Amino acid sequence: MEKHFLDDQENLRKTIDTIPVGIWHWYMDTGEEWWSKRYYQLLGYEEGEIKASQKVFEEQIIHPEDKQRVASSFFKEMEEGESFRTRLRLKMKSGEYRWFLTTGQKIEDSSIGNLVVGSLVDIQDEVELQEDLERSELILKETGKIAKVGGWEVDLQEQRAIWSDEVYYIHELEPGTEVSIDEAINYYHPDDRDRVREDFRGAVEDKKPYDNIYKFITAKGNERYVHGIGIPIENENGEVITVRGIFQDIDERKRAELLMEETLAIATEQNQKLINFAHIVSHNLRNHTSNLEMLVDFALNTTEKSDRDELLEKIGQVSENLSETIVHLNEIVKVQHTATRHVDRIDVTQNVMKILDILTGDFRKSQATCEVDLPEGLSVYFAPAYLDSVLLNLFSNAIRYRSPKRKLRLNIWHEENEEYVVLYVKDNGLGIDLKKYKNRIFTLYSTFHSHPESKGVGLYISKNQIESLGGKMTVESEPDVGTTFAIHLCKN
């Protein structure tokens, strides 16, 4: 091509004006300025509508808040001979401000002296977009922080996990720490790792989303409950390439829920106890009153003196039984409703020895032996009166239900764990068939041996006394071999 279109100055100007970029010149020697047609248009003016000058720019166009910053940056760059580039707000003819990007480059010793040539681009839309994005990100981040929820993504091809900051915070890790997929799974509680692996595998291989609660251990060793959601993302060929999800710390909620369940269970149990108790009261009192009714009826219908005397004696018997029942019920009520039980740190060994001492006579009479293997100073937190009553009851039971075939041998020892001192009391007596009676051994008015002193009250009260102070009582027994009671007493 001999002659180029742009060789002509007019053509060059026309071409420049088609680009959506304004051009400005600043003549350093005279302070004069020139703005291109597009420059005016970007600001909403007709070409030449206002005078192109530094004064006009400073007083009418640039945002007052940007003036200082732009000017100092501009002169600094010019002095150092660098190119200049900054964002700034300019006032349109309409009066509104818009964001622009401007650049400048010094050109020295041109045919018309030293000047700076610069450009101007409208970036209002980009700035708005960026502001929106930043705002959304901020909201997301703050929401995540409050809800303790973060997002994650596993790129299956790269085998790489990306976590949001909140996911790191829940792990108690510094955001950005490198974590492999295997390491990530190891943050779950050992009990739940297989479940997490299986859920993740299901998402990758079966395209099955998951939504589950897991137990989790943070980098600092804190146990938490977390809520994990994973969603498989497929490419256009229907292959899963990414798994994306949500990770939330729901520890407080979950623990509150567990506590509520526990509280409900306690309330339900208490309720059941009350119903049982009411039933026992009505049943036992009814027994006696119906007997009384019957006897009085007989007495009214007989004239024989000998009959009357016999009936009177029976009525006396019923009245005694009635008193006894009421004493029992009273004892039970006392155990269940003494809010201010005197609880103290007590020495189990000393108490065991004390009760054995009280029963020395009975032990000797039945030629029983007793082996106590307890360390000195074995202490628990319990009501002294209750411990005495429980021990007395267990030891007397052992004597009462000893086997006629062999001499009673009582073994007492203990085990200890974090929470409890477990006191074992083992005898070689009659034993109880627990297969038959397992639900009845600790219930009121359940007796298993036809012994005249069997009332079916003792074990019920003992168990209640222990449970009312956070302990437990369990039993193992074999008929004609013996019985072992285990009493769990709280250490603290």
Added chain:
Amino acid sequence: MKPIHLTCIIDDDEIYTFGVKKMLESLKLSKEIKTFSNGLTAIEWLKSSLEHQDPIPEIVLLDLNMPIMNGWQFIEELVEVENPRKAEITIYMISSSLLEEDIERAKQISEVSDYIVKPITLDQLSELFNNQ
């Protein structure tokens, strides 16, 4: 009305047993009365009587709550027994339990003819024996 041959009272409450026995005697409802203070001694006697062709009771008055073996367990044991003479026995459960579940449970058991809440009266007793 002809008295029946043998009545069996299974109850741990001596006074109640004394009373029922007295009522049966006064109405001459049963020639013989046997009493047991728990289910175990009763079932042992009954099993042996069935086996040895000894007299068995036409009517059993069975208490629910007893030591060693209660009324339910007595029935369970009896259900296990295979002996055609069992059909001659009519069982009434007599208890002071007003629990709906006890009453319902008794109704479910075909071996139990009725559930009577204590105290049992003369009229109720004579009605039971007249139905025999």
